[in-house]
Amino acid sequence: MGSLRLVSTATLRRTPLYDLHAAAGARLVPFAGWEMPVSYDGIREEHTAVRTHAGMFDVSHMGQVETEGPEAAAFLQRVLSNDVSKLEVGGAQYSCLCNEQGGVVDDLFTYRLAPDHYLTVTNSSNHTEDLRWMARWVHDYDCVLRDVADRFAMIAVQGPNARRIVASALRLQLPPRMRVTPAVIAGGPGIICGTGYTGEDGVELMLDPGRAPDVWSALGDAGVVPCGLGARDTLRLEVCFHLHGQDLSIDRNPIEAGLGWCCKEDTGFVGSEAIAEVRAEGPAEKLVPFTVEGRGIPRQGNLILAADEAAGVVTSGTFSPSLQVGIGMGYVRADLTEPGTEFEIDVRGTRRSARVGSKPLYRKES
Amino acid sequence: MAEANYPDELRYHAEHDWARIDGDVATFGITWYAQDTLGEVVFYDPPEVGSEVRKDSSYAEVESVKAVSDVISPMSGEIVEVNEALSDAPEKINEDPYGDGWLVKVRLSDPGEADTLMDATAYQHLLDQSS
Numbered sequence: 001m002g003s004l005r006l007v008s009t010a011t012l013r014r015t016p017l018y019d020l021h022a023a024a025g026a027r028l029v030p031f032a033g034w035e036m037p038v039s040y041d042g043i044r045e046e047h048t049a050v051r052t053h054a055g056m057f058d059v060s061h062m063g064q065v066e067t068e069g070p071e072a073a074a075f076l077q078r079v080l081s082n083d084v085s086k087l088e089v090g091g092a093q094y095s096c097l098c099n100e101q102g103g104v105v106d107d108l109f110t111y112r113l114a115p116d117h118y119l120t121v122t123n124s125s126n127h128t129e130d131l132r133w134m135a136r137w138v139h140d141y142d143c144v145l146r147d148v149a150d151r152f153a154m155i156a157v158q159g160p161n162a163r164r165i166v167a168s169a170l171r172l173q174l175p176p177r178m179r180v181t182p183a184v185i186a187g188g189p190g191i192i193c194g195t196g197y198t199g200e201d202g203v204e205l206m207l208d209p210g211r212a213p214d215v216w217s218a219l220g221d222a223g224v225v226p227c228g229l230g231a232r233d234t235l236r237l238e239v240c241f242h243l244h245g246q247d248l249s250i251d252r253n254p255i256e257a258g259l260g261w262c263c264k265e266d267t268g269f270v271g272s273e274a275i276a277e278v279r280a281e282g283p284a285e286k287l288v289p290f291t292v293e294g295r296g297i298p299r300q301g302n303l304i305l306a307a308d309e310a311a312g313v314v315t316s317g318t319f320s321p322s323l324q325v326g327i328g329m330g331y332v333r334a335d336l337t338e339p340g341t342e343f344e345i346d347v348r349g350t351r352r353s354a355r356v357g358s359k360p361l362y363r364k365e366s
Numbered sequence: 367m368a369e370a371n372y373p374d375e376l377r378y379h380a381e382h383d384w385a386r387i388d389g390d391v392a393t394f395g396i397t398w399y400a401q402d403t404l405g406e407v408v409f410y411d412p413p414e415v416g417s418e419v420r421k422d423s424s425y426a427e428v429e430s431v432k433a434v435s436d437v438i439s440p441m442s443g444e445i446v447e448v449n450e451a452l453s454d455a456p457e458k459i460n461e462d463p464y465g466d467g468w469l470v471k472v473r474l475s476d477p478g479e480a481d482t483l484m485d486a487t488a489y490q491h492l493l494d495q496s497s
Contacts, residue, residue: 027405042406043431230405230432295453297409297429319408319431326409348427348434350411 015060016153016209017216026228032125034061037228047234047321049225050198051364054159056216056224057232063127064152064206065134067118069143076118079137080110081254081271083264087112092178092195095262096254097130098271102278103250104257106130107242109195111180116143119180119191119206121154123244137270152191153212157224158202158235166203169222170215174203186211186218197232199239199360234318237327238362240289246300247287247315247329256283256331258359285312285331289357292326292345296352303346304330304354311336311343322362326352371398373464377480378489379440381422384464390477392441395468396428399493401460405430410456412448412470419443419472421479426469428459437469441479447471 012035021028026037037058039046049055067076077084082095089112097105106126111119122130131147138145157166167174175181177194184190188208196202207215220226233243242248242257253271254263255278265272265279292298298317305311317328328345336343341356376384382400386393401407409429419425424436425445448470452458459467484492 038432039405044406044408234431295409295411297434299434319429321431 013061015058016212017058017060017155020213020216021058021226024226026226029229031229032061032123034124036061037226039228039230040226043228043230043234044321046225046227046231050159050200050227050231050235051322052160054157054162054165054202054224055227055231056219057156057158057227057229058154058216059156059204060153060209060212061124062154063122063124063130063147063149065120065122065127065131066146066148067120067143068146069116069141071141072116072118072143075138075141075143075145076110076120077267077269078141079134079270080108081259081263081269081275083267084110085267087118089113089115090175090179090181092180092193096248096259097133098254098269098275099133099250100271100274101250102253102255102271102274104244104248104252104254104259105133105250107244107248107259109193111191111193113180113182113191119148122149125245150209152206153209154204154206155212155216155219156196156198156202156204157219158196158198158200160200162200162202162224165219165222165224166205169218169224177201186215197241198235199241199362199364200235233316234321237316237318237329238320238322239360240329242287242329243316252287252331253278253283255279256285257287282334284334286334286337287315287329287331288337289329289359289361290327290343290354291323291357291361292328293342293353293355295326296345296347296350297326298328298330298345298347298352298354302330302348304332305344305346305351306333306336314345320362326354327357327361328354332356370402371464372486372490374486376464376486377440377483378486379422379438379483380492381438383438383440385440385480385483386464386468387474387477387480390474391446391471392443392474393468393471394437394440395463396437396459397489398463400435401463401467404428404433404435407456407459410452410459410469412450412453413445415445415448417445419445419470421482428456439472440483441472441474442476443472443474445470446473
């Protein structure tokens with residue numbers, strides 16, 4: 001068996017939960033400069049636990065940026081694509097951080113903790129660049145931008161039973177979906193967010209790193225299944241959530257990525273002019289979700305073909321544990337984006353038929 | 367299978383493949399370590415009967431949810447039988463890597479290549495060194 005690669009782990013950062021992951025026998029891999037668990041007992045079991053019960057993810061590698069001051073809202077309105085004036089105290093909002101060309105520097109959730117106090121969660125691999133880019137615009141505004149990534153560990157608890165178990169095991173009052181509330185978690189300062197990255201109900205806890213191991217253990221004792229980044233990826237792809245670095249990049253704009261809904265060009269955010277232009281003219285390519293017909297698993301970088309001609313590229317691909325087929329997302333020519341459209345994917349030399357789906361690819365039976 | 371296991375009657379290749387040699391025909395598969403490292407196998411397309419395999423070269427791929435891995439041939443020859451059952455039940459590679467999870471049977475072109483492979487003790491020594 002080839003292509004098993006050993007990577008030096010000497011320079012990787014570890015989260016406060018690292019020792020618990022190692023003791024549980026998790027498979028640890030380098031991810032965005034961190035040594036993170038990719039799975040514990042198997043991606044499929046973990047995936048199913050989140051879809052049917054409750055799973056927890058160590059997402060302490062994600063970054064946090066705090067914006068505070070009388071003009072914090074005006075500043076965020078300038079750099080974030082969504083309409084920040086619509087974000088109420090206790091609310092959560094998804095948006096893109098764009099460059100002047102409309103390229104996506106990162107995609108982020110911002111929470112309004114108090115009238116002049118916001119917290120934005122960054123993707124770990126973009127955290128430094130996000131800060132650098134935001135800092136470039138902040139000097140025009142009466143507010144402070146702080147890197148508070150080291151202040152928080154972060155645990156996402158997701159699944160139909162997640163809220164019930166978190167509320168009872170940690171004795172917490174949880175905010176509704178898409179809301180946020182400050183809270184004392186295990187005796188320390190924390191924040192509870194009614195958000196996630198799996199398509200299931202649940203919460204994300206930001207808490208004191210020193211108290212994170214106790215919280216993780218308490219949730220485990222209450223029956224929450226530890227899950228790794230592998231299941232996080234299959235869960236998010238089934239519901240077509242973007243992963244920056246694959247489905248989003250500075251070379252792609254939010255319109256072609258299907259994120260026009262979180263871009264409010266009227267607000268005049270950085271990149272809004274370029275994005276308004278793409279919206280008016282229509283993008284040449286668009287990101288579409290697709291399902292493979294029959295056998296084969298599409299992977300990032302596979303070529304998409306229509307009538308034997310190159311017509312796009314796969315940006316995310318995996319085996320869907322819920323649907324039991326290969327699924328993915330990719331950028332294709334604008335004339336190939338209608339749900340039901342068929343194209344082929346070159347999976348390492350074998351052509352596989354695929355069909356454009358609609359978002360989300362996986363829907364909960366109701 | 368849950369526990370690491372390396373049968374004495376097999377010969378091992380450093381890329382984590384095994385051969386069960388019976389005269390001039392051998393059965394190939396991947397080792398317990400290989401399937402454990404890869405995780406649950408969700409896809410395997412058997413190669414074609416009649417095709418040639420060359421020692422140290424890839425002759426198939428196994429895929430888990432997250433990863434694709436080449437399968438390296440421990441010896442050279444011509445494929446005379448493939449395990450078709452794995453198309454519908456690739457998880458057998460995890461459940462029984464030395465039994466129902468076998469991949470191909472090969473008529474060996476040079477049975478002497480067996481001398482280049484490791485016995486179970488040497489292979490486990492290699493694993494101990496790399497972990």
